[in-house]
Amino acid sequence: MPQVAVGEKAPDLTLPAADGSTVSLADLRGKHVVVYFYPAAMTPGCTKQACDFRDSLDALAAQGYAVLGVSPDKPEKLQKFVERDGLTFPLLSDPSHATMEAWGAWGEKSLYGKKVVGVIRSTVVVDPEGVVEYARYNVKATGHVAALRKALGI
Template sequence: MSDVKLEPGDTAPAFSLRNQDDQLVELSSLRGRNVIVFFYPAAMTPGCTTEACDFRDSLAPLQSAGYEVVGISRDDTAKLREFRERDALTYDLLSDPDHAVHDAYGAWGEKTNYGKVVQGVLRSTFVIDGDGRVSDALYNVKATGHVARIRKLVGLDA
């Protein structure tokens, strides 16, 4: 379990993960651009599909405002590819099977699932500036309505 909780101003933990096409994606390769990194529990589940499609539907305005979007889950690259194709997602989905990057961002820990305390993904989103610093760290977010909140945070919607 991770006790990490990132705060605005912290340096975003570096990562190097495989995307849905089995290509390596490194946070450092996105330096100079603003990046929205969201951690979600599992591809093709109802809540994660809602969140992923909301990001897809907001991608053009986010990109116009200078933001890239990447999603990270524990799913393998084949499942991520299937998810991306099924829902016409137009941004990278990254595989973190051992949840090391989840741990580094504080997106893994204790949560209650159907009344039981379990270890798992804490649905979380981070806005990272072009210098690699955390602008916003949002933990335990809800899938529905979350992207609208991000849009406001980054100044797209007043």
């Protein structure tokens, strides 16, 4: 699937959250939104990345950024992840991969030297008008949030 590019309108996003609510990108219009895609809740890399976002949330929020995490996990597993690690931002469930495909975060990737199809660890920042202002694909779980903050000047 094609990746989203800086300057284009962000694809629609409406997904169930860990807490049972539904979150829509349209509901966050007027804010900068960091949407990050990760393979699986409660795995070492995804935990590190989620905790990095949690620990940076105050600094991001102070600059007007909201954070949404998206994975193919069911809401029940996401809720366990939220509770286990004290995550303070919405985790969204996309088991059909439709949203990840629309955002270019689902497709062929290399895993331990093998070609597989799955979640491409990615981060996209959407501006208050719904336009992509930052997009990175195949990011590393460790150090990515620090690099994102630096790129955003936070």
